[in-house]
Structure formats: C-alpha cells, structure tokens
Amino acid sequence: MMLKHLIYFCGTISLLAFYIHVGQLALNPDVSLSYRLYFIDRKLKNWHGHDGIRYQYGAKVDFAGEVPFLSRNGWYQADDGATWSDGKTAELFFQVDATRPPSLMIVTGVPFFPVGKDMERSEVTIYVNDKAVGSQSFDSPGSAQFSVSLLETQFVPYPGLLVVRLVCSQTDTPGGRGSSKDDHLPGFRFQQLIIQ
Amino acid sequence: MEHDSRSSLSRLAFPLLMAISSRVFFFILGWMVNLVFDAGRTMENLFCVWDCGWYLSIIMNGYDLNPSATPSVDTVALGFDLRYYPHPGSDAANWAFSPLFPLLAVGVSKITGLNALLSATLVANVSFIVAVPVLYLYCAERMSPGVSRWIVILLCFSPFSLYFTAPYTESTYLLLMAVSLYFAHSGKWLKAGLVAAALSATRNLGAFMVFPFLSIAASGNGWRQFFRMGQRAEEILLCLVFTPLGLFAYMYFLHQHVGDALAFAHVQIAWGRSIGNPANTLLAAIIEGPAYGRYCAIYAVLALLFAFYLFRSHYPAEGFILLFGTIIPMISGLDSMPRYTMTLFPVYCTVALIIRKYSAIRYPLLALMVLADGFMVWSWVLAKGYMI
Numbered sequence: 001m002m003l004k005h006l007i008y009f010c011g012t013i014s015l016l017a018f019y020i021h022v023g024q025l026a027l028n029p030d031v032s033l034s035y036r037l038y039f040i041d042r043k044l045k046n047w048h049g050h051d052g053i054r055y056q057y058g059a060k061v062d063f064a065g066e067v068p069f070l071s072r073n074g075w076y077q078a079d080d081g082a083t084w085s086d087g088k089t090a091e092l093f094f095q096v097d098a099t100r101p102p103s104l105m106i107v108t109g110v111p112f113f114p115v116g117k118d119m120e121r122s123e124v125t126i127y128v129n130d131k132a133v134g135s136q137s138f139d140s141p142g143s144a145q146f147s148v149s150l151l152e153t154q155f156v157p158y159p160g161l162l163v164v165r166l167v168c169s170q171t172d173t174p175g176g177r178g179s180s181k182d183d184h185l186p187g188f189r190f191q192q193l194i195i196q
Numbered sequence: 197m198e199h200d201s202r203s204s205l206s207r208l209a210f211p212l213l214m215a216i217s218s219r220v221f222f223f224i225l226g227w228m229v230n231l232v233f234d235a236g237r238t239m240e241n242l243f244c245v246w247d248c249g250w251y252l253s254i255i256m257n258g259y260d261l262n263p264s265a266t267p268s269v270d271t272v273a274l275g276f277d278l279r280y281y282p283h284p285g286s287d288a289a290n291w292a293f294s295p296l297f298p299l300l301a302v303g304v305s306k307i308t309g310l311n312a313l314l315s316a317t318l319v320a321n322v323s324f325i326v327a328v329p330v331l332y333l334y335c336a337e338r339m340s341p342g343v344s345r346w347i348v349i350l351l352c353f354s355p356f357s358l359y360f361t362a363p364y365t366e367s368t369y370l371l372l373m374a375v376s377l378y379f380a381h382s383g384k385w386l387k388a389g390l391v392a393a394a395l396s397a398t399r400n401l402g403a404f405m406v407f408p409f410l411s412i413a414a415s416g417n418g419w420r421q422f423f424r425m426g427q428r429a430e431e432i433l434l435c436l437v438f439t440p441l442g443l444f445a446y447m448y449f450l451h452q453h454v455g456d457a458l459a460f461a462h463v464q465i466a467w468g469r470s471i472g473n474p475a476n477t478l479l480a481a482i483i484e485g486p487a488y489g490r491y492c493a494i495y496a497v498l499a500l501l502f503a504f505y506l507f508r509s510h511y512p513a514e515g516f517i518l519l520f521g522t523i524i525p526m527i528s529g530l531d532s533m534p535r536y537t538m539t540l541f542p543v544y545c546t547v548a549l550i551i552r553k554y555s556a557i558r559y560p561l562l563a564l565m566v567l568a569d570g571f572m573v574w575s576w577v578l579a580k581g582y583m584i
Contacts, residue, residue: 030455047287
C-alpha cells in the first residue's frame with residue numbers, strides 16, 4: 001500500500017517537474033532573431049528566412065522592391081522605385097554585427113506634402129532602439145538625403161538588433177481628403193538607406 | 197461467461213454496423229461525386245484535401261525544419277492543387293499538426309507496406325469504426341441505450357461525419373476521447389490518464405480533458421472525498437497530471453527540433469490566426485464578418501448553446517468537452533469552426549437528448565442529414581474553401 005502511494009506521488013511530481021521544465025523552454029526559445037520577430041513577436045511584415053534581416057554595414061537597402069526589414073504595420077507596398085511609410089510610425093529591423101555598434105545612418109527619400117494643404121514643413125524623427133537619435137525637417141516635397149549619428153546606440157533588448165523607428169509629424173490620407181479612395185496615411189517615401 | 201460475451205457482442209453489433217455502413221456510404225458518395233462532377237480524383241486521394249497534405253508531409257518526411265509555402269510532399273504526384281496551400285509568404289510549416297495521428301500512419305505504413313496516404317486513410321477509418329462502439333457503450337451507461345443508439349446514428353450520418361473518413365486527425369481524436377471517458381466513467385483512472393495523454397498528442401485541445409475528468413470524479417466520489425486525498429483521489433490526481441503529457445512531450449520535441457516549444461502556436465500566423473478575445477471574435481464575425489465568418493459563427497454559437505444544454509441536463513463532462521472545444525479554437529479565430537465543433541460527439545448527445553422528447557422529428561431529421569451529406573461530400577471532393 002505504502003509502495004503504491006510512493007509510486008503515485010513520484011509519478012505526479014515527475015510529470016509536474018517535466019511540465020515546468022518544458023514551460024521554461026517555451027519561455028526561452030532558441031531561435032534566430034528573424035524567427036523571433038516574425039513568428040513570436042509578430043513584428044516583421046514578411047518572412048524571409050532565418051537570415052532575412054541580417055545586414056552588413058555599408059550595404060545599400062533599396063526600397064524599390066520587397067524589403068525584408070519592414071515592420072508588420074506602417075508600410076505600403078513598394079511602387080515606382082520606393083516604399084511609403086503608412087501612418088505616424090514605421091519601423092525597420094536589422095540584425096547587425098553585435099560586436100560593433102553602428103556609427104551613421106544615411107536615408108534618402110521624399111517627405112509627404114499633401115496636395116492642397118497649406119503646410120510649410122514636414123518633420124521626421126528617428127529613434128534607434130527606442131532612443132531618439134535625430135530629426136530632420138523638410139520645407140519642400142523633393143527627394144532629400146539626410147544622416148543621423150548612431151554612435152550612442154546600445155543593443156537592447158537583443159544583441160545585434162537595431163530597431164529603426166521613423167515618426168512622421170505630418171500624415172494625411174488621400175481618402176480623407178477626397179482625392180482618392182486610398183485610406184493609407186503616407187508619411188515618408190523611402191528610397192534608400194545605408195547604415196555604417 | 198459465454199453468454200456475457202455473446203451479449204456484449206450483440207450490443208456492439210449495432211454501432212459497428214452503423215460505423216462500417218456509414219464509411220461505405222461516404223466512400224460511395226465521394227466516388228459518385230468524383231465521377232459525376234469530373235473531379236479527377238483517384239480512389240486513393242478521394243478525401244485528401246486541404247490539411248491532408250500537411251499530415252502527409254509529416255508521415256513522409258517528418259516535421260519541417262524550416263517554414264515553406266507548401267507541404268514538403270510531391271503535391272503534383274499526389275494529385276493536389278497548389279491552391280490548397282495559399283501561403284505565398286512561405287511561412288507555413290507542419291508544426292501546427294499534432295504528432296499522434298501521423299505517427300500511427302507511419303506505423304501502419306511500416307507494418308503493411310501501404311503508402312502514406314492509404315495508411316493515413318486506414319488509420320482514420322479504423323479509428324472511427326472502433327470509436328463508435330466504445331462511444332455507444334459509454335453513452336449507454338451514462339444516458340440510456342436508446343439515446344446512445346441515436347447518438348451513434350447521428351454521429352455516423354451527420355454531414356460532418358465525412359471528416360472521420362478523410363485522412364484527418366478527427367477520428368483518432370474521437371476514439372481516444374471515447375476510450376478515456378469510458379475508463380474514467382468506469383473508475384479506471386490510470387488507464388483514462390494514459391489514453392488522455394495520447395489524446396493531447398492527437399490535438400492539443402486534448403489537454404483540456406482534465407475538466408471532464410474532474411466532473412466525472414466529482415459526480416462519482418464527491419469533491420469532499422477528492423480533497424480528502426484518499427486512495428482514489430491519488431489515482432485521479434495522477435490521471436489529471438498525465439492528461440497533458442502528449443502536448444508537453446510534443447512541445448519538448450519542438451524545442452529540440454526547431455528551438456521553439458510553442459512553434460505549433462506561433463506558426464498559426466501563416467494561417468492568418470492571431471490570439472484574441474473569443475467573445476469579440478464571435479461578435480465581430482456576426483456583426484461585420486464575411487459570409488464564411490458568419491457561417492463559422494453560427495456553428496460556434498450552436499455549439500455553445502448545446503454545451504449550455506448539456507450542463508443544464510447534468511452532463512457536465514460532455515458540456516466541458518463542447519465548451520472548451522469551441523472556446524479554445526475561437527481564441528485564434530473562427531476558421532474551421534464547423535469542423536472543430538461538429539465532430540465533437542457531445543453535439544450528437546445534445547441532439548439525441550432533444551429528439552428523445554420529439555420522436556416525430558427523428559426520421560425527417562435523419563433524411564435531412566443524409567441529403568446534407570451529399571452536399572458536404574460534393575463540397576469536400578471539389579475542395580470548397582468553406583470545408584477547411
């Protein structure tokens with residue numbers, strides 16, 4: 001009788017211990033950064049494989065086609081050689097060399113100036129890993145290039161991850177203005193980006 | 197002794213006959229649809245649509261290491277249309293599908309030499325044919341032999357019974373659920389727990405069998421007895437702890453295989469599923485959903501009403517099965533809700549209990565169901581999207 005009690009007790013404890021162990025494994029997945037951002041955090045727009053967001057310093061990111069670094073929300077489809085951000089905020093995720101912090105980011109693009117709206121300037125603010133690193137004002141809708149220093153960037157929360165967030169001061173929906181049925185909110189038209 | 201076994205056999209003859217004849221009926225119906233509508237199917241892949249390809253990929257090549265657009269099987273050779281697998285983002289993987297059903301098919305294939313598709317079809321149909329008599333015995337003891345007979349008839353000829361013929365996990369799930377409930381109801385708690393562990397390896401929803409078990413334990417021994425932790429209570433506790441073992445073992449495997457124990461849940465992004473409040477999901481589908489969303493919502497509401505009816509009729513174990521079988525899938529969306537809910541046997545317990553009071557509607561209902569069978573088999577063989 002005593003032996004039976006012992007077997008039941010040990011069986012129950014062993015199973016519970018196994019479940020706790022598996023629970024811990026579930027909380028600490030051993031996966032690539034791309035996998036984590038796409039499948040677990042659901043932050044990436046598309047899945048481009050485990051190395052999808054890997055980035056070599058100095059490489060030119062061309063926004064004319066499909067870009068693997070885009071966040072799930074905040075972007076139009078690419079068209080006519082560039083990609084519009086959609087809404088106030090758009091994000092880009094890069095996996096870089098974790099042993100070497102970045103120094104500079106150069107962005108080429110076109111700010112949004114709604115037709116028929118009296119607007120003197122448009123401004124974008126750039127955050128990297130949740131820290132404001134610079135802002136840029138535009139007073140005309142032409143293509144512009146600007147750079148921001150990334151020298152003080154720290155890799156949080158994941159080693160080697162750079163989260164670039166663009167916050168646009170001015171967005172407007174063509175649908176809301178009656179110029180089309182499009183209800184997107186264009187903010188900044190990305191053409192190229194380089195991180196050094 | 198001989199008389200007893202003869203009597204048991206004669207009791208099982210009816211459900212066995214129903215189970216076998218209904219499978220033959222569905223195969224004949226499927227083949228007729230194939231011929232009349234020129235669906236271009238072979239006898240082998242007659243019922244192999246949608247998720248069948250994902251199960252085959254597990255049987256033939258094991259679990260994926262990386263996501264892809266289609267299952268890792270030669271879909272063309274199997275006569276599949278790639279439109280069954282709309283994952284242009286190449287983010288789908290067979291991790292979403294629990295391991296026991298494909299594992300059984302692998303075993304059958306190794307023993308018999310049959311190919312993956314035939315093995316899976318054999319496992320599904322044999323599971324159903326074994327499940328129905330077990331379910332009959334369980335329901336006859338729990339309700340009455342008369343009600344149990346109607347449960348069997350309704351289950352076998354329901355329009356959703358075709359899912360038990362397709363190489364899907366539904367029939368294995370039904371079998372293991374029926375066996376575990378039968379054991380629990382007979383007070384054989386360790387056996388019930390072991391079978392329930394297999395159930396949670398068939399569909400992760402099986403882990404929720406702890407609630408029906410608890411209600412059976414409480415109705416048999418009372419809560420006071422349970423909390424006093426007598427000999428029975430220890431056995432029941434071990435049964436409850438055993439129940440999610442299949443799910444946790446699969447999670448452990450996934451962690452070792454792809455590094456993510458919750459890969460089966462995370463990969464749902466490929467099917468457009470995301471975690472949300474089931475009540476909001478249901479309301480949104482009813483108020484502003486597309487036609488398919490509303491179709492799924494109808495079945496979710498129906499299943500919840502049936503669960504409520506079962507609780508009120510003092511069948512909490514069956515009520516819990518239906519309640520969790522509806523709400524848990526609803527957390528990630530309403531897609532496939534007709535299949536998820538209408539293949540759960542408590543649905544047919546509810547209908548059988550209702551028609552017990554209204555005997556005049558029994559046969560018209562059965563005739564209606566058989567007519568609907570034709571439509572559902574047509575929809576399935578022609579791979580209509582609402583059948584997913």
